[in-house]
Amino acid sequence: MASLSRSDVEHVAYLARLGLTDEELTRLQGQLNHILEQYAKLAELETDDIPPTAQTIELENILRDDVAAPSMPSEAVLGNAPERDGEFFVVPAILGGE
Amino acid sequence: MTDSGATAPPLDLTRLTAHDLADRLRAGQTSSREITAAHLARAHATDRGLHAWLTLDDERAMDEAAAADERLEAARREGDRALDALHPLLGIPVALKDLVSVAGGQCTAGSRILEGYTAPYDAHITERLREAGAVILGKTNMDEFAMGSSTEHSAFGATSNPWDLDRVPGGSSGGSAAAVAAYQVPLGIGTDTGGSIRQPAALCGVVGMKPTYGRVSRYGIVAFASSLDQIGPLARDTRDAAALLHTVAGRDARDSTSAPEPVPDELLQLPASDDEAASWLRGKRLGLPREYFVAGMEPGVEAEVRRAVAALEDAGARVEEVSLPHTDYGLATYYIVAPAEASANLARYDGVRFGYSARGDDDYLANYLATRGGGFGAEVKRRVMLGTYALSAGYYDAFYLKAQKVRTLIKRDFDQLWEAGFDALVAPTSPSVAFRFGARLADPVQMYLSDACTLPANMAGLPGISVPCGLSDGLPVGLQLIGAAWREGSLMRAARAYEGVTADADWRRVEPHDLSALEDPSTPTPAERIATSAPAR
Numbered sequence: 005m006a007s008l009s010r011s012d013v014e015h016v017a018y019l020a021r022l023g024l025t026d027e028e029l030t031r032l033q034g035q036l037n038h039i040l041e042q043y044a045k046l047a048e049l050e051t052d053d054i055p056p057t058a059q060t061i062e063l064e065n066i067l068r069d070d071v072a073a074p075s076m077p078s079e080a081v082l083g084n085a086p087e088r089d090g091e092f093f094v095v096p097a098i099l100g101g102e
Numbered sequence: 103m104t105d106s107g108a109t110a111p112p113l114d115l116t117r118l119t120a121h122d123l124a125d126r127l128r129a130g131q132t133s134s135r136e137i138t139a140a141h142l143a144r145a146h147a148t149d150r151g152l153h154a155w156l157t158l159d160d161e162r163a164m165d166e167a168a169a170a171d172e173r174l175e176a177a178r179r180e181g182d183r184a185l186d187a188l189h190p191l192l193g194i195p196v197a198l199k200d201l202v203s204v205a206g207g208q209c210t211a212g213s214r215i216l217e218g219y220t221a222p223y224d225a226h227i228t229e230r231l232r233e234a235g236a237v238i239l240g241k242t243n244m245d246e247f248a249m250g251s252s253t254e255h256s257a258f259g260a261t262s263n264p265w266d267l268d269r270v271p272g273g274s275s276g277g278s279a280a281a282v283a284a285y286q287v288p289l290g291i292g293t294d295t296g297g298s299i300r301q302p303a304a305l306c307g308v309v310g311m312k313p314t315y316g317r318v319s320r321y322g323i324v325a326f327a328s329s330l331d332q333i334g335p336l337a338r339d340t341r342d343a344a345a346l347l348h349t350v351a352g353r354d355a356r357d358s359t360s361a362p363e364p365v366p367d368e369l370l371q372l373p374a375s376d377d378e379a380a381s382w383l384r385g386k387r388l389g390l391p392r393e394y395f396v397a398g399m400e401p402g403v404e405a406e407v408r409r410a411v412a413a414l415e416d417a418g419a420r421v422e423e424v425s426l427p428h429t430d431y432g433l434a435t436y437y438i439v440a441p442a443e444a445s446a447n448l449a450r451y452d453g454v455r456f457g458y459s460a461r462g463d464d465d466y467l468a469n470y471l472a473t474r475g476g477g478f479g480a481e482v483k484r485r486v487m488l489g490t491y492a493l494s495a496g497y498y499d500a501f502y503l504k505a506q507k508v509r510t511l512i513k514r515d516f517d518q519l520w521e522a523g524f525d526a527l528v529a530p531t532s533p534s535v536a537f538r539f540g541a542r543l544a545d546p547v548q549m550y551l552s553d554a555c556t557l558p559a560n561m562a563g564l565p566g567i568s569v570p571c572g573l574s575d576g577l578p579v580g581l582q583l584i585g586a587a588w589r590e591g592s593l594m595r596a597a598r599a600y601e602g603v604t605a606d607a608d609w610r611r612v613e614p615h616d617l618s619a620l621e622d623p624s625t626p627t628p629a630e631r632i633a634t635s636a637p638a639r
Contacts, residue, residue, distance in 0.1 A: 008491070020445060020490040021452075021467075022483055023475030032487055035546055039488060042547060043434050046504050049511065056506030057513055059329040059359070060563025061316040061587070066358035080222035086459035095454050096466045 008036050115140040116285045120194045120342040123288065127174055127193050128185050134174070134193030138167035138237050141195045145239065145286040151616075151625035153261050154271075154281035156200045157208060158240035166237040167193060173235055190345045190370065192235035197281050197290040200241035201248065202333075203322035204228050211324040212246040212256040212274075215451045215458045215477030225322025226357065227291065227333060227350040234349050239287050242277030246479045247448065248298055248326045250274050251552035254543060255481040260628040263306060264614035265577050268631055269536040272302030272552075278336050279306040283614055289346050290336040295326050296436055297531075297556025299334045300568035304531035304580020307570045307614065309343045309597070310336045312556075314587045315563035316361035318347075319354030327443035328359070330436075330560045340569065340598040344369040347590065366591030372598045379602030382595050384418035386525045393429035394529040394555050402574025407530045410571040410581045410600065414528065417603045421528070426515040429558060431508050436557040437550055438492050438505035444482075445489030451477065484546060513562040520586040526596045530555050531568040531580030539632045555582060565590045567597045572609045 008016075013033045017024045024032070078091060087094040115123065115137050126132045142160050149155050170193035177184040198204065201211040203221035205228075210216045224232070231238060245255035253261040253276030263271040264284040271280040275292030279302035282290045292299040294312035303310025311334045318333040325331060335346035348369040353362045373379040390411060395404060415421045453459030453473030460472035478486065492501035519527065533554060542549040559566035564584055571581035581600065585593035604610065619625050626634075 012491075013487070016487055016491045016494065019494060020486050021449075021470050021474050022478070022486060023468075023471030024483070025475075028480075028483070032484060035484060036487060036491070038545075038547060039437065043438060043501065045434050046431060046438075046508055049428075049431065049508055051504060051507035051511070054507040054510050056503055057509040058506060059315070060513060061314075061359070061361055063316070063359065063361060068355055068358075076222060081455075083222070084219055084456035086453060086456075086461065093454055096464050096469060098466050 007040065008033060116144045118288070119339050120191065120288045120337065120345065123194055124190050124192070128188070130178065134167040134170040134237060135164065137193060138163050138195055138239070141239060141287055145281070148284060148286060148620040150623065150627055151262060151267055151620045152264060152280055152284055152286075153259055153628045154242055154277045154284065154286060155197075156210060156241050156243050156258055156277070159207065159238070163195065163237050163239050170235045170237060189234040189349070191231070191289070191349055193237060194289065195237045195239040195287050196231055196346070197239055197242045197278050197287045198228070199244050199275050199278050199290070199292050201244065201293065201324035202228060202241070202291060204238060204241070208241065209324065210258070211248070212244040212258065213478065213482070214257045215473070216324075217257075217458060219457050221322070223322060226319035226354045228322065230350045236349070242275075242281055242290065244277055245274035246482050247324065247444070248274040248293055248295055249444070249481050249485050251297065251301055251549055252537070252542065253277060253302070254539065255479060257479050260539060260632060262628045262631070263536045264616055264620060265307065265536065267616045267619060267625070267628070268635065269538050269577070270305070272305035272532070272536065274298040274302075275310070275336065276302045279303055279308055279310065282306070282308045282336050282338060284617065284620060288338065289342060291333060291346070291350070292336050293323065293326075293331055293333050294560065295330045295440060296560050297553040299336060300556050300566055300580065300582060301532050301552060303336055303568040304582075305536040305578065307578030308336055308338055309340055309567065309569050310334065311343055311347060311567040311590070311594070312559060312565060313347060313351065313590050314565045315560075316359055317351050317363070317565070317588075317590065319352070319357040319360040321354055321356040325447040327440040328447060329443060330440060332560075340594055340601055341372045341374070343567070344372055344594045363588050368591030369594055372594060373602070376602035376605040379595075379598045380417050382599045383414060383603070386419045386596070387523055388414060388419050388421045389424035389519050389524040389527045390421055391426045391429065391527055391529055392423050393426050396533065396554065398551070399530065399533040400535065400574065403530055403532070403534060403579050406572035406574055406579040407581055410604070411528055413603050414600060417599070424519055424524070424527070426519075426558065428508065428511045428515050432512055432558045432561060433550060433554055435505045435508045435512065436553070436561060437488070438501050439509065439561070441485040441489030442492045442502050443489065445486045445493065448478075448482070448486055453477070481546070509561050512558055516562045516564060516584075525585075526593060527584040529582045529584065531582040532556070535574050535577035535579060539628070539635065559584050563587060565593050567593055569597045569600055570610075571600070571604070572607070573612060576615065
């Protein structure tokens, strides 16, 4: 089964949006590879004709009535904002000039 | 007003079960305020050495207790029928794991990234508990985002086990389990994704049930792995656990995975008589899955579980050895599915709308990386990395899809036994008793093995319960019973029957060994213990 190189680990950390230190990356590389070795056991099983199970209860397409209801007061929601401006969450610009 | 304590000798209300307390409330022998004050006082006095709680909210709890007393008084004026109609949890203190939203209160999920966050609304189960008139005493410690089997992964420090303060209480619902075991509260709410209610229940010597997937609405609960997470009760006996489950169970439109299955009234009708409870076992078919008695299981644990099985047989149950052939693949399957779902659920912690936010850079990506890198602990990062990898381009089929297919095989193993007519399966809850702080921190796979006997029920969506079944080297051992989907009523009856069969067992008279140490204000905190004994991580 696959083994993760240092640059693989860096790439996965980027995909996961985790800023990790060099020390963390080194430790995770060893630990993740150790865990991936445990996954190899699954290859023993023939599963071509087995349907996947995403969840275990047979509920499908649960719909609710289309009725208007009050939403949460915006003050309750914005109260947790790290930085706000009136009714808005403040974030750095994501559309740069580059 | 009530004339509490006028006739009886001084009675420690914290030693009573919720159903005993409810009887006394109805008889006018005590008040919810007395009960609540006694539990708050005990929790404050004993939590330095235990660290089961992240918050105790005295003021709110006493207000809720006063409101419960008013409801009691009103019912008393109306007469016996009104008293009988009161909810069994009216006026009874409950602990909530700190991932259950209580409007206006903190909800950290054991993580720095949610430090300072205030829940803007009540979880569904919080609403249910309020309607019942239960008293929410506070919020308990847990492994960060419920990822762990020892509560050592809490960002706010570990919890001790009241049986031995140098050992873990299990996890992730270790705070609720330890608080119930140490008589700080009679009832606790936990969540169980791979064993996080049952394993700490086993390690702390209390009762804990993970209900069927879909039984309890998860609206207002911090999500870990959405196809596995389920909310459930912890208590000191099965009747209390069943009453708490009955209170919070049932369909809620705000969680579309909560099922419209009727909640069994049996949960409120478990026999009070031990003999009557035990008689349920006659002629019942119990399966003993051989794969659960694995190499690596502690001999003392196996001995106690086999003794429990023999007691069930003596009481008239037919016990047959059965096979769940895909059990060995459970761990790998779980440690793909759960981290994959976690990596998706935890994407919401972006430092923009709530929680910890590392700012100071004009670049949104740099802030994002710093917020998540600094806000999550080591185990959460490990699982997010695993899950992100398992879902990433080129690996999805090999890992996630493969795991979902094996999940089908694991579920079929169980289905075949229900079709063959088994009433329940009996197994160990945990392959070991409570382990020492630090013992499994260095190797994540060793920690993951703690869940080997519990996670198959999550993979298959089945209800499972752990009940105390003896002591090994003086530490509690749990017996696990697993049932068919939606059969919590008969599963609780089976667990209650085991309680009845062993009501006079010597080990039931043994109290957690370190209760008196907890009453000593100079007892070191778990963090101080770890600093002086276990090697730093």
